[in-house]
Amino acid sequence: MPNHRQIMLTPYRDGPLLVRGPAHVVDADGRELPRRRDPIALCRCGKSRLRPLCDGTHKLIDFRAGGAPDSGCDGAGELERLGLALAQE
Numbered sequence: 001m002p003n004h005r006q007i008m009l010t011p012y013r014d015g016p017l018l019v020r021g022p023a024h025v026v027d028a029d030g031r032e033l034p035r036r037r038d039p040i041a042l043c044r045c046g047k048s049r050l051r052p053l054c055d056g057t058h059k060l061i062d063f064r065a066g067g068a069p070d071s072g073c074d075g076a077g078e079l080e081r082l083g084l085a086l087a088q089e
Contacts, residue, residue: 007020007022009075009086011066011068011074014064014065015054015063016043016044017042017044017075018041018042026086040053041053042054042082043058043082044063044082047061052083
């Protein structure tokens with residue numbers, strides 16, 4: 001039976017990009033990232049030791065970036081900027 005849950009991308013202000021729902025995150029080489037949690041938190045600051053996953057470093061380095069919905073920040077655009085894509089389950 002197909003999974004019809006919606007995939008949601010939410011860029012958090014000064015924080016990660018959260019991926020919720022039945023999606024697989026793949027890198028530019030087509031390798032699937034391990035999915036250990038739902039949601040998946042993706043690093044936007046570029047300093048995580050777990051990149052492309054977030055490890056909370058953004059808090060330590062005072063990372064600043066817009067979030068949804070206040071800034072018009074686009075989750076799909078952020079995913080592309082990170083060099084990642086989604087594949088539906």
